[in-house]
Amino acid sequence: MRYSKLFGKTVRSAPAGFKLVSHRLLHQAGLVRESVAGRYYFLPLGIRVRDKVMKIIEEEMDKAGAQKMITPVLHPLELWEETHRTDSTGFELMQVKDRRGAKFALGGTAEEMLVELVRRFKLSYKDLPFNVYQFSSKFRDELRARGGLLRTREFVMKDAYSFHADEKDFEREYELMAKTYKRIFERMGLKTKRVAADNGYIGGDYCHELVMESDIGESKFFEAGDYCAHEEVAMFKRDKKKFDDKQKAMKEVEAKRGPTMEAGVKLHKLPLWQQIKDLMMVDGKGKFVLGVIRGDLMINEVKLANVAKMTNLRQATEEEIIKLGSYPGFISPIGLNKKVKVIVDISVKEMVNAYTGANKKHRDLLNVNYGRDFKADVEGDIAMVQAGYMAENGKKLVEGRGIEVGNIFQLGYYYTDLMKGASFTDKQGKQKKYYMGCYGIGLGRTMAAVVEKYNDKQGIIWPESIAPYQVTLVSLEGVEAKAKQVYEALVKAGIEVLWDDRQVSAGVKFSDADLIGIPVRLVVSSKTKDKIEWKRRESQKTELISLEEVLKRCQK
């Protein structure tokens, strides 16, 4: 390709507000352009990279025995209604009607579409297992589109769905996909961690993110030895406090204090960890939930929502708390309005003679004991993890941060329970529901993650496997004929080459080459005589070598 003919050239600067390196460099190097916020054009250089990402994914998925196919972009809405995902996905789901009034979802994932397809075939155990995948446009009506390709409102995803006779066979596939994903990312130069995560609106019981460590990532996780989990699901051992006292009789006392935890400590002269902390929240339908935890810990709202099985939680207002018959700063699970669901963190179970509010202004309860004085609707883990806490394996948790480039989900019977007829004939001739999993990789986000990892002040430094071209040929003035010869020899040898054939200064050409970041730069000038200058993008070292040597190195 001659650079002079290339559509979508480099620009010296990016618009203000492009904070992320990948956002800025993918724009400046001429790989992408934003249409409107969160929706991108991929220019010729960008699509070349994306195609190579696709090819790597395809090769590895095929090697793992998965089969490519594709579903329509528009999903009949009744399928999403069958699984109630029209509710749980909330505003993220875009919908459209055709002129006959049929409704469609612009899907963010395609579980329903696949289950619908599969249940139409009358399959038997002999047809199982199978794993089908597609590269398809996905839509998420995000409130905020993050900078560049990291979180967009429309993107191409490789999404795969596997169907199994039982859990055991699924577990084999899940491990195979985890390994396959790891290899896919390794081939693009990305080391990933497998991080246990929250299933969210995808459903199912567990899932893992494949995370590339990065300071700008949105995935916060905690790690200790073999253990690695997203902050929303990470577990830790509650440290032992001095809870060996005998239970005393509970008593209500006057408590002229402010609403904070600290005010309670000061007034009662008891440690923070002996105080009970309460957090009142409301869900999308107006139902209340109280999170209860040991005073020195904090509540993670995602964990609370998951344990409570409630969605769209927000903190209750002071008015709402008073209306419930309690009082802000003096909330207590004891004597609370019965319509509030009470979720108790496991840390509270070991507390003895704790203190808390009394649901009345300036009244506290002392010597409160869980089990004796109050009970939970649900006990569980709703605590926020912090670096330094102890993992279940006895090792200290270290905080990490990264970009989620892929994810794998156990779905189990989540969809096949909700969608009628999603079953196969087993060996005994009986109908049995499919056990499922699903697996996703966002192509654009993967590209952005690579750029976040591989860049310097001058521009991108593409790994060979997904570089838009293998080599860039820079020809300086006065050697056009020689350059053309070299270019044609490279093309003839099947080497992907971008030839900067413009009549501009060497400086401009060199900085554009650095910005675009093709792994090898060849220079032909009057100084190189019958040789060619070879330089790798990441190195400062230049070498003068023959055309034959260039071809040899490129064809390796």
Place this chain on the structure above:
Amino acid sequence: MRYSKLFGKTVRSAPAGFKLVSHRLLHQAGLVRESVAGRYYFLPLGIRVRDKVMKIIEEEMDKAGAQKMITPVLHPLELWEETHRTDSTGFELMQVKDRRGAKFALGGTAEEMLVELVRRFKLSYKDLPFNVYQFSSKFRDELRARGGLLRTREFVMKDAYSFHADEKDFEREYELMAKTYKRIFERMGLKTKRVAADNGYIGGDYCHELVMESDIGESKFFEAGDYCAHEEVAMFKRDKKKFDDKQKAMKEVEAKRGPTMEAGVKLHKLPLWQQIKDLMMVDGKGKFVLGVIRGDLMINEVKLANVAKMTNLRQATEEEIIKLGSYPGFISPIGLNKKVKVIVDISVKEMVNAYTGANKKHRDLLNVNYGRDFKADVEGDIAMVQAGYMAENGKKLVEGRGIEVGNIFQLGYYYTDLMKGASFTDKQGKQKKYYMGCYGIGLGRTMAAVVEKYNDKQGIIWPESIAPYQVTLVSLEGVEAKAKQVYEALVKAGIEVLWDDRQVSAGVKFSDADLIGIPVRLVVSSKTKDKIEWKRRESQKTELISLEEVLKRCQK
């Protein structure tokens, strides 16, 4: 691939109502499944064919110097409003709103998206010409979705857009694209005709369809020597009638007759071709247009709409005609309500002493002469062509029918006139508008066209270039070990093979192989001993050859 593991197997019959061969066979052979009417899943066998179609298109487009890229699926609606295509596309355009109220079109083509992108770059004549293409999902809210992949509501299209400094450079590209398309279809075994056609809501002055002849096609065209045009634009010489009389004085006479042309002939005892035929129509906004033509010809409503520059035409009702001050069966351009636009076919210009109604019940006008007694708002060609008419080149027109597999459009300044700032800097430093063209191929429709052409009673007969696999290996009972050896040898040699490894009868395997239509069938059985049976799908001849010979033939 082992057939036992393949997702999406053959079925013995298709649902009732699958009238087209391609609809039935693509379903039965397990290549596609309909989601809801006009929206398709491509199963693993189907996506393999589609990928090969894509690859051929990509190779030929790249060879022609075009560059692949991609636009977002959702087009900001304001771009479509800029070109008024929100009106002209009518109901076919699906629209969707996001949660912030931003509106988007689910595009049927992407001219606006490309012009929007290109105008953001400040390009100069040095950057021209260029031709960018994409494989992207297209949406058309068709009232009726035709059987199978021939006319769907959602499909993947290769759409290309070229930008030029002037018309002359565009014309070069247009010819290049016509040639490229011809070669693309030839590589898939399709001979295509280049048929002049109507631009419709795409805009521009002229376009051509690439049509594969087929009786089930929706494209009706007329051909005479070099000339070939769709019925909506085909031109013909109006045959000479005896129009050498002197013009007589026009007179109004009583005419107690019915509303038909024949009634006029009978009453006045004058030939049909001396009568003036009038057709009153109304557009989407309630504006009237009268088509006027020689009595022995018929009006083509698409031509009428194009000459009148009006859209969504329908015939006027009797009430509407009376309200206009005329009378059904006695309409005449003479003395007609001024708000009616009068379009006169060129055939009327040579008529002498014609007769027609008088806009009153039972009153006719005799000796009517165009130019003297009435004038057109626009003169043009609004006549329906028929087989046997004479083309402008003097040869007789023959009627043809086929499937439109591709199309190429001159757009000229249609979009760059309507969209502000769509200009480049010319050699003199002045801003000049881009001259454009666009070019499309529907992938699914192309697949269906191939199946329509290549099939027999037993199933599909894929051309090698786009067959889902190169060979199918059928192994009969008792030779599993040998079959596995052959399979592995083929895989190792890089040959795409589908191995029917099921434990079913030879008959079932053979008929499935014929249904799927892979070009070469290999059989390994106890009878073939150390040889392999080789049979091409389209032939009855079987040969016993060695594995080495099989490999040799496949690797050619």
